[in-house]
Amino acid sequence: MPDSQNLRVVLASRPVGRPKPTDFRVERAPIPEPADGQVLLEVQTLSLDPYMRWRVSDAKSYAPPIALGDVMVGATVARIKASRHPDWREGDIVLSEAGWQRYALSDGSGLRRLDPAIAPPSTALGVLGMPGLTAYVGLLNIGQPKPGETVVVAAASGAVGSVVGQIARIKGARVVGIAGGPEKCAFVKNELGFDAVVDHQAPDFAQKLAEACPDGIDVYFENVAGHVWDAVLPLLNDFARVPVCGLIANYNDGPADRNGPDRLPATMREILARRITMRGFIVYDFPREQEDEFLRVASGWIREGKLRWREDVVDGLEQAPDAFIGLLEGKNFGKLVVRVGA
Amino acid sequence: MPDSQNLRVVLASRPVGRPKPTDFRVERAPIPEPADGQVLLEVQTLSLDPYMRWRVSDAKSYAPPIALGDVMVGATVARIKASRHPDWREGDIVLSEAGWQRYALSDGSGLRRLDPAIAPPSTALGVLGMPGLTAYVGLLNIGQPKPGETVVVAAASGAVGSVVGQIARIKGARVVGIAGGPEKCAFVKNELGFDAVVDHQAPDFAQKLAEACPDGIDVYFENVAGHVWDAVLPLLNDFARVPVCGLIANYNDGPADRNGPDRLPATMREILARRITMRGFIVYDFPREQEDEFLRVASGWIREGKLRWREDVVDGLEQAPDAFIGLLEGKNFGKLVVRVGA
Numbered sequence: 001m002p003d004s005q006n007l008r009v010v011l012a013s014r015p016v017g018r019p020k021p022t023d024f025r026v027e028r029a030p031i032p033e034p035a036d037g038q039v040l041l042e043v044q045t046l047s048l049d050p051y052m053r054w055r056v057s058d059a060k061s062y063a064p065p066i067a068l069g070d071v072m073v074g075a076t077v078a079r080i081k082a083s084r085h086p087d088w089r090e091g092d093i094v095l096s097e098a099g100w101q102r103y104a105l106s107d108g109s110g111l112r113r114l115d116p117a118i119a120p121p122s123t124a125l126g127v128l129g130m131p132g133l134t135a136y137v138g139l140l141n142i143g144q145p146k147p148g149e150t151v152v153v154a155a156a157s158g159a160v161g162s163v164v165g166q167i168a169r170i171k172g173a174r175v176v177g178i179a180g181g182p183e184k185c186a187f188v189k190n191e192l193g194f195d196a197v198v199d200h201q202a203p204d205f206a207q208k209l210a211e212a213c214p215d216g217i218d219v220y221f222e223n224v225a226g227h228v229w230d231a232v233l234p235l236l237n238d239f240a241r242v243p244v245c246g247l248i249a250n251y252n253d254g255p256a257d258r259n260g261p262d263r264l265p266a267t268m269r270e271i272l273a274r275r276i277t278m279r280g281f282i283v284y285d286f287p288r289e290q291e292d293e294f295l296r297v298a299s300g301w302i303r304e305g306k307l308r309w310r311e312d313v314v315d316g317l318e319q320a321p322d323a324f325i326g327l328l329e330g331k332n333f334g335k336l337v338v339r340v341g342a
Numbered sequence: 343m344p345d346s347q348n349l350r351v352v353l354a355s356r357p358v359g360r361p362k363p364t365d366f367r368v369e370r371a372p373i374p375e376p377a378d379g380q381v382l383l384e385v386q387t388l389s390l391d392p393y394m395r396w397r398v399s400d401a402k403s404y405a406p407p408i409a410l411g412d413v414m415v416g417a418t419v420a421r422i423k424a425s426r427h428p429d430w431r432e433g434d435i436v437l438s439e440a441g442w443q444r445y446a447l448s449d450g451s452g453l454r455r456l457d458p459a460i461a462p463p464s465t466a467l468g469v470l471g472m473p474g475l476t477a478y479v480g481l482l483n484i485g486q487p488k489p490g491e492t493v494v495v496a497a498a499s500g501a502v503g504s505v506v507g508q509i510a511r512i513k514g515a516r517v518v519g520i521a522g523g524p525e526k527c528a529f530v531k532n533e534l535g536f537d538a539v540v541d542h543q544a545p546d547f548a549q550k551l552a553e554a555c556p557d558g559i560d561v562y563f564e565n566v567a568g569h570v571w572d573a574v575l576p577l578l579n580d581f582a583r584v585p586v587c588g589l590i591a592n593y594n595d596g597p598a599d600r601n602g603p604d605r606l607p608a609t610m611r612e613i614l615a616r617r618i619t620m621r622g623f624i625v626y627d628f629p630r631e632q633e634d635e636f637l638r639v640a641s642g643w644i645r646e647g648k649l650r651w652r653e654d655v656v657d658g659l660e661q662a663p664d665a666f667i668g669l670l671e672g673k674n675f676g677k678l679v680v681r682v683g684a
Contacts, residue, residue, distance in 0.1 A: 054615070060615065061615045062580070062615055062616075062617070222610075225607065225610055229606075229610075238404070239627075244610065244613050244614045245614075246614070247607070247610050247611060247614055250607045250610065250611065253607060257607075258602070258603045258604045258605075258607060258608075259602050259603060259604065260600070260601050260602015260603050260604050261600045261601060261602050261604065262600045262601065262602050262603065262604050262605050262606070263600075263604050263605075263606040264571075264604070264605040264606045264609055265567065265589070265592045265595060265600060266600075267606055267609075268564075268567055268571075268586065268589050268592065269589060269592065270622075271586050271620055271621070271622040272586045272587075272588070272589055272622035272623075272624075273396070273402065273403045273404055273622070274404075274622065275404070275621070275622045275623050275624065275627055276621070276622055277619065277620070277621040277622075278613055278619070278620045278621070279613070279617070279618070279619040279620070279621075280612075280613040280614035280615070280616065280617045280618055280619075281614075281617050282614075282617065285581075285617055
C-alpha cells in the first residue's frame with residue numbers, strides 16, 4: 001500500500017541516562033520530490049545500532065550530535081522509487097543513510113548498489129555492513145589474534161560480536177563468547193560455533209569465565225564494559241590486546257552510577273603489569289582498502305558457510321524508538337533492524 | 343676506609359600501603375669470597391627506582407616478589423675488588439645488579455664495563471641506564487611523537503621523565519612537563535629546555551595544564567596516574583598515544599583509597615570516543631637491538647649537550663630505605679642514587 005505521506009522519527013529531547021520513548025517523536029510530512037541530480041529513496045530496512053546513543057548526546061564525541069527536531073540518523077536499505085540521477089535507476093536496491101524515515105532524497109553520494117543474488121540486501125546493514133566491517137578492522141588491526149590464542153568476545157550474539165568471534169575462529173584462535181541468557185548462549189555455541197560461551201547474567205559469571213579461559217585471555221574485544229570488564233581484567237595475559245569498540249553498559253549511565261568503588265587504578269595497574277594494549281577505534285579509522293578487502297573476504301566466507309548471522313527484525317518504523325531503547329539493554333537477539341517498507 | 347664486614351639491606355616485611363622504615367632491615371654479614379669464575383663487587387652507587395615498590399609486593403606482576411629476608415634488588419655501579427674470572431680485572435668499573443649491599447659476588451653475567459671517559463659511571467643507572475632506555479623505548483615505540491605534536495610528560499624532573507621530554511624535543515615535538523613544586527618546574531623549563539611546565543601541586547593545575555596545551559595532547563607519557571591523569575584525560579586528542587610506564591601515585595594505595603568516585607567509565611569513554619591507545623610496557627619488552635641503538639644515540643646527544651640530567655645523591659646505604667620511601671612520594675629531585683662507597 002503506497003503512502004501518501006512520509007513517516008519519520010525525529011529527536012524530541014536529549015536523553016538523560018536511559019532514553020525514553022518521549023525522547024523521540026514520530027512525524028508525518030510530505031513525500032519530498034527529487035530535483036535534478038537526485039533520487040527518491042524508499043526505505044525498506046533501517047539499521048539500529050548502539051552508536052546512535054552517542055549521536056543523541058551532546059557530549060564531545062567522534063561525530064556531531066543530532067540536532068533536536070532532526071531526523072534520527074541511520075543506515076538503510078532502500079529502493080530507488082524515482083531517479084533524476086544518471087547513475088541510478090528506479091528499482092535499484094541501495095545501501096544508503098536515509099535515517100529513521102520512510103522516504104528520503106539523495107544526490108547519490110554514499111549510495112552502494114546491492115545485488116540480492118549475492119546475499120539478502122539487509123546483510124548490508126549487518127554481517128556485510130558497518131557492524132561486520134567494525135568486527136573485521138578492530139579484530140585484525142588491534143586484536144591481531146594468533147593461532148591458538150584465546151579471544152574473548154563480549155556481546156557475542158550481537159551484530160559485531162558474532163562476526164568478531166567467527167573471524168577469530170577462522171584465524172585459528174580459541175574463541176570464548178559472552179552473552180546474556182541461555183538462548184543467546186546456545187546460539188553462540190551451536191549456531192556460531194564458538195569454542196565456549198559464558199552467560200554474564202549468571203551469578204558465578206566471573207568464575208565461569210575463568211574456567212572457560214584456562215590459558216588466560218590474549219584478545220578481549222570490548223563492546224560492553226561494566227561487570228564484564230571486571231571479570232575479564234584479571235584473566236588478561238601478558239601483552240593482551242583490547243580493541244575498545246563499544247561500552248554499552250555505560251551508555252545510559254548518569255553521575256549516580258559512578259559512585260564507586262574507583263575501578264580505574266586496578267585497570268591501570270594491569271595495563272602496566274601485564275603490558276596490555278587498549279585501543280579505542282571506530283570503523284572509519286582504517287584505510288579504505290580494508291573495506292573492499294572485507295567485502296570480498298566476508299562474501300567468500302558466507303558462500304563457504306563459515307560466517308553466519310542472525311537478524312532481529314522489528315516491524316514498522318513507529319516501533320524504532322522502543323526497539324532502540326531495548327537494544328541498549330541487550331533485549332535484541334542478533335542484528336537489530338526495522339522493517340520499514342516492503 | 344676498608345670495611346671488614348658486608349653491609350646490606352634486606353626486606354623485613356611486606357609493606358602495606360606506604361612502606362615504613364621497619365619494612366627494611368640493615369644487616370652486617372661477612373664479606374663473601376669469590377670462587378673460581380667469580381668476581382667480588384664493591385658497590386659504589388646504588389640506583390633507587392619506583393619499580394622496586396612492585397618487587398616488595400606479592401601481588402601478581404611482571405617479576406617475582408623479593409622474598410622476606412632477601413637482599414633488596416637494584417642496579418649498581420661497582421668496582422671489581424677481586425677477580426677469579428678471566429674476563430674481569432680488579433679495578434674495572436661495572437654496571438651490575440648487586441642490590442642494596444656493599445659487597446656482592448658475580449659470575450660475570452649481566453656485567454657491563456663502564457668507561458669513565460665517556461660519562462660519569464653513575465649515568466649508567468640513569469640517563470644512560472635503565473631509566474633512559476625506558477624513556478627511549480616507551481616514547482619511540484608507543485608514543486611515536488611527530489614533529490609539531492604536543493607531548494606531555496609526567497614526573498618531568500625524574501629519571502625517566504626528564505629523558506622522555508628531551509628526546510621528544512629532539513624529535514621535533516612541543517613538550518610540556520608536569521612536576522611538583524617551583525624548584526623542579528624551574529629545572530624542567532630552564533635546564534632541560536621543555537617548552538612549558540606545569541606544577542601539579544598548584545590548586546589550578548588542571549586549568550594551567552589546559553592553557554599549556556592549546557592544541558591538546560597527542561602523547562602523554564604516564565608515570566604518575568592519580569590526579570595528573572584526571573587533568574590529562576580531557577585534553578587528549580583523537581588518536582593520542584599513552585605509554586603507561588609507571589603509576590607512582592597508586593603504588594602505596596590501599597583499599598580505602600579506592601572508595602570512589604569510579605573513574606574507569608570516563609577513561610573508557612575517552613579511549614573509545616577519541617580512539618586513544620594506552621599501552622603498558624617495561625623496558626625489556628622491546629628488541630635487544632634497541633638498547634645498543636639507545637646507548638649509541640644517547641651518548642651522542644650527551645656529547646652534543648642535547649641530553650642533560652640531574653642526580654639526587656644520598657650518602658650511605660643505611661639511608662636507602664628512607665630515600666626509597668621518599669622517592670615514592672616525589673621527594674627526590676632528579677635520578678635518585680645512593681653513594682654506597684668511594
